[in-house]
Amino acid sequence: MKGLNIHVIEKRYDDVVVLADVDITIADGEFVAIVGPSGVGKTTLLSMVAGLDADYTGAIRYDGTPLAAPGQSPSGLGMVFQEPRLMPWLTVGENVRLAEAERLTRDRSYVSCADRLLDEVGLRASRDAWPHQLSGGMQRRTALARAFVVEPWLLLMDEPFVSLDPLAADQLRELLRRLCARVRPLVLFVTHNLNEALVLADRILFLGDTPARVVLDYRVEPTDSHDLDSPEIAALSRQLQARHRGLLSEMAGSNPDESWRRKEGV
Template identity: 60%
Template structure:
């Protein structure tokens, strides 16, 4: 099979099985959202794919071969986390260049794409800014550019737009989809927001149960890039809730709790 194949038989933490029998197959260019209640194993699964955690029973392959070498993250893989994780002593431009440093050292003819990517995400005038001079949304844009500067075949995103206000989040989602349209990576996107999953993804995988497993593989109708607050997304969410009420109740409870917390912190 071309693309990604994840087959987890078991993943344990402190003697407890947190991921059970779990198989995911995805082709290059797909955008797959992973959703589920808190503690369902979404970020754990992403860490296994990233090669950050090798202590599990199973296999993860890319085009039929092991995805990562022992102790190494896969080549041509981009990552974006909940926090931007920028180096505070580097400018916005140098933070993005840091991700392509290995390729630049290996290929002396390689021309950096860092400045162009910052321009694409709307930070062309902020390349020399230090991270502490950037707003939270601007820091996420730097992190987005950094994730794409390696021209990833596989892009792992762990709730990258969580806690952002709607206009800022929408701006970043549009930038993400524009970059995906050009580079065509396979995206695994963890989110607790079902609306975000239905707006961005080609497929939504629902994780749940104990130990966690894929409870539902749901293909999303329509094109990517829907408005989170649109009637189309609301209708798709209500249809899923009506069909799988127990599966989705925990996800929606988490979303309401997070929305209340954001309002309290506003």
């Protein structure tokens, strides 16, 4: 089987089955958004792919071979968490280079691309700053630089742009799009914002039900709109929600943008 195959027979926390019968196959370079109500197991799924959670039955394979040894993370992985998760005692540059440490010990002739990445995310001038001196948006840029410095073939993102002001979030999405266009990783992007998923992804997987499974596998028609609030995206979102009313009603409630729109009657 080609590509990344995530097959979860069962994942439980104590007595509660959170995920069951999940079987997803994703092609190289595909940008997949994972959408679903909070607590459905989106983050759990990412942790399993990242090798941070090995306590489940099933298998995660790439081109038919296991992605990584049990309890280990796959090589060539980039990951962006909900919080920036920078080491506060390392400078911005050192934080980015931390992701290169493995490569550096493996390959003595390897030259760090941290500076280039910092250039790309517009943080060249902050290279020697401490993380706490940066704004929330800049901290996330650093986390992005750290994820892309390893030239990842697989990129996992767990609601990376929440709790940012809309402008900063827009800029970060634009930056992500640019970096992805260059590196072309396979992306799993967890979000609870349907519009964000529509703007970024080639394909959206909706998780739902208890225990959670993929309730809808939706291929996004490519649009030129990069604006979360553009009429085009709004129409797409409305269309999708009209067609799958039962399935997405829960979603809309958990999406602050949507509830705002309903109240205002837009």
